[in-house]
Amino acid sequence: MFQLPFFKTRAEKFLVVRVGPEKISALSFALTPRRALSFLKFHNPLRIEDFSRRAKFPRDECQVVVSVHPAMVHRTVIPVGFRRTDAARPLESHEVENAFGQAVSRVLNEMRADASRALGTADIDTMLIASRVENFAVDGHHVVRPAGFPARDVRAEIELTFTSRNLYERLHPLIQAQKFFFTDHARAGIRALLKMHRPPVGLVGGGDERALCCTYELKGGKPYVRVRELNWSARAFPGNIAEAWGVSNAVAETIYARYLKKEISEPLTRRLRAVLAPAVQSFFSLVRRAGARGRVFLSLPCDVPFTMPHRRGGAIFEEPSLPMLFETTGIALAPEAWPLSAHGLFAHLTPFLEFYHDKGDMMFNHWLERRLHWLGVAGGENRPRTFADIL
Numbered sequence: 001m002f003q004l005p006f007f008k009t010r011a012e013k014f015l016v017v018r019v020g021p022e023k024i025s026a027l028s029f030a031l032t033p034r035r036a037l038s039f040l041k042f043h044n045p046l047r048i049e050d051f052s053r054r055a056k057f058p059r060d061e062c063q064v065v066v067s068v069h070p071a072m073v074h075r076t077v078i079p080v081g082f083r084r085t086d087a088a089r090p091l092e093s094h095e096v097e098n099a100f101g102q103a104v105s106r107v108l109n110e111m112r113a114d115a116s117r118a119l120g121t122a123d124i125d126t127m128l129i130a131s132r133v134e135n136f137a138v139d140g141h142h143v144v145r146p147a148g149f150p151a152r153d154v155r156a157e158i159e160l161t162f163t164s165r166n167l168y169e170r171l172h173p174l175i176q177a178q179k180f181f182f183t184d185h186a187r188a189g190i191r192a193l194l195k196m197h198r199p200p201v202g203l204v205g206g207g208d209e210r211a212l213c214c215t216y217e218l219k220g221g222k223p224y225v226r227v228r229e230l231n232w233s234a235r236a237f238p239g240n241i242a243e244a245w246g247v248s249n250a251v252a253e254t255i256y257a258r259y260l261k262k263e264i265s266e267p268l269t270r271r272l273r274a275v276l277a278p279a280v281q282s283f284f285s286l287v288r289r290a291g292a293r294g295r296v297f298l299s300l301p302c303d304v305p306f307t308m309p310h311r312r313g314g315a316i317f318e319e320p321s322l323p324m325l326f327e328t329t330g331i332a333l334a335p336e337a338w339p340l341s342a343h344g345l346f347a348h349l350t351p352f353l354e355f356y357h358d359k360g361d362m363m364f365n366h367w368l369e370r371r372l373h374w375l376g377v378a379g380g381e382n383r384p385r386t387f388a389d390i391l
Contacts, residue, residue, distance in 0.1 A: 011038070012063065016348045017046060017174060018185070019068040019167075020206070024048065027340070027348040036332040037349075042340060048173055064177040067351035070184045070212060070227050072167055073129070074115040078107060078158045087152035091138070096146060096154065100133065104158055115162035127168040129175070130161040130182035132358075181355040186214035186227045188351040193297055193320060195328045195357070199223075202292035202315065204230070205299040205347065213290035228290040232283055234302035240279040241272065260303050276305050284312050299346040320346055329356055 011030040018025050026043040080103040084091070108128075116126045136146045137155040146154055161182065174180065189203045200217035211230040216223065235249070242252035258264050259272050283304075287296065293313075297320040298304065309318040322345055326333040335345055 013040070013061070014063045014065060014352055016065045016067065016351050017048075018348055018351070019066065019072065019171070021069055021072070025348070027344075031331065034332075035330055036334075037326075039338045048170060061178060063179040063181065063355070064174050065181045065183070065351045065355050066171060066174055067183050067185055067188050068163070068167070069206070070186045070214075071229060073161050073163045073184055074118040075159060075161045075184075076111050076114060078104065078111070078160065079155070080104070080158055081153065081155035083153050084151060087139075088150050090148050091146050091151045091154065093147045096156075099154070100156065100158060104160070108160075111160055112162065119162065119164055121164045125165040126162050127165050128160060129163045129168055129171075132159050133157070134159060181351075181358075183351050183354050185347065185351075186212050188354045189297075189299065189346070190214045190216050190225070191357070192325050192350040192353045195353075196325060197295055200294035202287070202290075202294065202296035203299065203320075204287055204292070204296060205343075206301075211300065213287055213292055215291045215293075217294070226291055230286045230290060232286050234300055236279050236283065237276060237302065237305055240275055244275045256305075260305065273305075280305060287315070288313055299343050301341070301343045322346055322349065325350075325353065329353065331356075 011032045013028070013030050015026055015028045018027075023044075024046045026046040028040040028043070030038045030040060032038055080100050082099040082103075084095075112123055112126050112128070116123045119126060133156050135155075135157045136143050137153075138146050138149045138151045139153050143149060146156075168175070175182075185205060186203065189205050190201065193201050193203060194216060200215065202213065202215045204211055204213050206212045211232050211234075213228045213230055215226050218224065238249065238252040238256040241247070241255055242249050245252070245255075247255070255264075255272070259269065259276075262269070264272070293315050296315045296317050298308070298317055299320055306317075309316050311317075319342070322335055322342070323333055326349075333349075335342065338345060340348070
């Protein structure tokens with residue numbers, strides 16, 4: 001039967017870009033009308049400079065989600081608010097825009113200077129890459145959107161994210177996308193876990209270069225988030241074998257893999273357990289000093305030489321379950337159908353989950369982008385409309 005084009009339900013396409021200190025990778029996929037994720041392509045490594053040429057004549061729309069290593073950005077939160085004399089009149093959007101925009105303008109230079117010190121860049125090379133408004137309250141009551149409420153006292157928090165000019169210009173072809181969402185690895189991972197678990201919650205992720213430990217807990221009813229870079233990488237366990245036995249890294253990795261698969265003799269297993277013990281103890285000590293307690297989830301590019309869940313001190317170490325995380329959104333995910341490891345999927349799909357949960361606030365946040373786009377926020381009239389050609 002003939003079907004008119006405007007009655008068709010099309011799949012939504014996504015490109016999730018993961019930016020680290022040493023490499024950039026990306027995962028493209030589609031969200032089908034049946035609310036299932038369908039793999040399209042894995043870009044590893046990714047060449048961002050190719051995108052501007054490919055996106056000049058777009059065919060379809062694509063949501064771009066960029067997640068960067070937390071050390072590459074500086075995030076600051078500004079509490080803002082204003083009082084109205086006519087409390088009975090419903091609040092209008094332009095009132096919020098003007099009041100909050102003026103509040104940000106007054107402190108922006110100071111916030112930029114703080115970011116410059118944290119990033120080790122000059123003020124002129126410190127760019128505002130993202131902004132969002134969160135935690136609205138009208139007369140002491142939390143609301144999703146304040147417009148339309150009779151209000152005397154209006155409060156919110158504006159989050160500004162700065163980065164270096166070098167990274168901003170490198171990501172510019174992505175920032176110019178019609179649909180752009182920005183986050184960082186730790187934020188995306190911990191927010192995904194909080195959809196399933198009560199705080200305190202910890203996440204140890206990355207590990208290709210240096211691992212990150214992100215902790216989230218409530219202190220006095222207020223969220224307290226801490227992100228620490230650990231002096232530890234996924235090479236630590238086979239590295240101990242290479243150092244202790246005087247073999248190459250490649251040989252050490254082979255021995256370590258066979259140890260994990262229990263493909264070696266019992267006497268050799270005992271010797272390797274003793275060799276690995278200092279590295280295991282060092283790993284737990286670093287995580288403990290980073291403040292992790294409660295449930296601590298490990299998303300690492302290597303298998304660890306201990307079974308999980310594993311209790312150590314005041315923490316329970318375990319692996320995150322992506323299918324369970326996606327159940328909270330009603331989206332189906334079959335990890336076995338994707339050519340990525342569990343770590344790779346968690347790293348690339350948790351930024352998508354943050355976007356998916358937060359997208360209801362994006363329309364309201366567009367006013368802040370319009371207000372600040374001349375300072376370096378993603379926005380403007382010259383955005384290409386899509387990145388469909390790279391899928």
